Amino acid sequence: MGPYDRHVFVCTGGETCPTQGETENYVKILRAGVQNAGRSSDVRINKSGCFSQCGHGPMIVVYPDDVWYAGVRESDLDEILTSHIIGGNPVERLRYDPGKPGPNKIVGEKKGAEGRAPASDVGRAGPAWKRVCRSDEVPANGMKAFPVDGVDVLIVHTGEAFVAYQALCPHEAVALEQGVHDGSVLTCLEHMWQFDVRTGAPIGDAETGLTGYRLKEERGELYVALEG
Amino acid sequence: MKIVVSARNGTRDFECDPGEKILHAGLRSGVELPYECATGTCGTCKARLVGGRAESEWPDAPGGRSLQSAAELLTCQSVARDDCTLALGTALKSRAPSAPTPRALGGVVRARRALTHDVVALQLDVDGPLDFDAGQFALVTVPGIAGARAYSMVNFDRGAERLSFVLKLKPGGAVSNWLFGDGVEGTRLGLFAPLGHATFHPDVRKHVLCIAGGSGIAGMMSILSLACREGHFGAWDGHVFFGVRTARDGFFLDELEAFRAQYPARLSVTVALSDEDVPASLPAAYPGFAFARGFVHAVAGERMKGRFADVRAYVAGPPPMVDASLRLLLREARLPPADIRYDKFS
Structure with a gap:
């Protein structure tokens, strides 16, 4: 067991996550929440580089639970913080499930911050x-x-x-x-x-x-x- | 109580007294929290409560429509019950070094004077000298009446010990009822001032355009007072458009004429009447003014055509009039937002 009960990684250094949400600010909000809950000594929020899942962002990963969140909006942070990072219950509706191991980038299709793109839609022939x-x-x-x-x-x-x-x-x-x-x-x-x-x-x-x-x-x- | 604010460009903290509005605590401590009306209407001051306890003293404030979750609050209406952590969706701006820091103070009503059938001028002697910028406003609270009202200062003085305001009477309004009652003079009022970003500084090297509806002329008087004193209209044009419903709703015309007479070559005043044709008595009494029938933004748009280059515009009045003027200034005049300063009061 490492020094932290929960270790959270927010992609701020990848190609697409920081363009899909203000992920630097996500880090600040999560840190403020952890501090306010008095959990700074056993929960760590880290900025991270690319997870090689580009296009599904903004992404947040929580260990040791190995829970990945995709398409996280600023308005989702409260729930992730309260329910999961502090409370220990993952937010199922935001969980990322790529369906296959390894890198899983969506390349060149998206512009701007369309938000959440469920993995099941990735292989679809065209948009609805x-x-x-x-x-x-x-x-x-x-x-x-x-x-x-x-x-x-x-x-x-x-x-x-x-x-x-x-x-x-x-x-x-x-x-x-x-x-x-x-x-x-x-x-x-x-x-x-x-x-x-x-x-x-x-x-x-x-x-x-x-x-x-x-x-x-x-x-x-x-x-x-x-x-x- | 300690308030921590995380904005997009950094984190700041300040102390907040019990019962003090979070916005006021931040501003008086030099933390430039976002705000516009400071009276619960516009929603600009919203923030998200990430930790601690805070309560709105006016949960039904119209500005609450911009709140998207129960964790969001309006800092202008909220008091802290505990140390609080707030998150802002925007960046904190830095205040200009010359901008005066607002503070809470008191003032005593010294004079009340009717300007029209429903507009009253009020003079207040304040506890200590107050610095403010031309075009700023004060939050005023009347004893026994809940909530603060925003009124623009009419005068302009450094270290002012007397402030002038104009109040439009609203039938049945709590402040209006008080104003009509006995014992107004000598009443001690609460103030938080100065506030507002629709300010004029003499170092603005531009023509000045003022579009005001009704009591929105108040802040313009302060701006014109400073601009005339500094000789601004010796080098730059001034265009004042003042909209009222009918001739009997006009006020401050003598004061405007006094400004105009100092710079007749460059300063023009146009009075627009929205609800009646211009009676002959008006141009007879004010031969230096122009008069027109119509909404003030439309009159301004017509008469300013082709003259919008190098203009800094100030707009104040009821929200529909301000919105119409903003459309004019953005779409027809193509002014950059930095050159459009406005106050919407409702």
Whole structure:
């Protein structure tokens, strides 16, 4: 038995995990939680390099339980901390099960922080396209939010093309639809966070980008792939 | 009690007194916690409680709609019951070295004056000299009335010992009822000040555009006061757009004329009436002003067309008016966010 009851590794040094979530901040949050629970002497949170599972991130691994978590969002950390790291009960809904040993990278398919990609979906032929709206429901240089399978999706018409993003600003969960865009920059009216319309990348004060969805147009209708 | 805040760019800690709002404790200790309205409305000050116990003194605050879990709280409404660890989703900014540090203090009402049928000016003598930036506001609490209200300072003075505010009366509102009652003068009020980022500094080498609705003109008066004193409009243009419903809702017109008269070549004042045509009496009384019928953001958009280069804009007023002005400034004027400063009060 080593010096720690539980030893937690958060990937902060890989190629994709740090782009899929603010994993440096995950480390801080977990450390603060462990310290607050008075467990600093027997629980260790370490930053880690790549686990060779790129694309399934952000990833967190807990030993000696050998429990791997995939697609961890900041909002999941409380549960992982309280239930598992402190409480000893793994969070089953977030567990990673690649189904095969060894490295398991998804290469080149993803951009941005789409979040969780269950391992069972990896080998699937193509994404599940969901209909959003008619193309003419979003006027040129306009934008509009639509519910798609319980997910609010913002469709932006850049003047040249359609793009799809999360409907709420990552800052304060304000509807981006209420903001403005000029074909190149989208500004949330609430606190002036700005994003590149074409990529969702943050500009200026904005600290995180927008989660994008793959989009296609067919026979005057728009479809998005919510996962993958 | 000790509060530890982990932000995306580091961790800071500060002491919080029993019953003190966490936001106030942080700000007075030099930890620049995020906030905008400081009165429970906007949600900007949200943080996640990672450890310890804290409670909101206003669990139904409208800003609570931005909270995504029971562990999240608004620091402007919450008090600590224990040592607490908070996580912020954003980075802590550093305060400009010249920006005054807010603190709690008291003040006594010295004068109350009706400006219109539903707007009142209040003067307060504060306990000790208070430094603030032009455009900042104070949180004011009235004895016996729960919660703090935010009011912009109208005046501008370094080491001010007297603060001026304007209050819009709301029928049935607790503060309005108090204000109409007896014994207002001499009442001791609680203050936490100064707050707010919609500030003007004379080292801003830009034209100044002010778009104000109703009592939103308060902070603009402070900005104009400093800008005139520093001779800003000797080198740069000033455009003031003041929106009210009708002619009888206008106030501070004499004061605005006094500013304009100091820099007639560069400082212009336009009064927009949203609910009635401009009566002939107004331009007769204020021949130096421009008048127009319409919403103030629309009037400003029309008259500023082609003149938005090198402009720093200040906006204050009711939320719909502020939002409409922000759309104008971002979409038509294409101002960068750093040159748009605003206060939304509701």
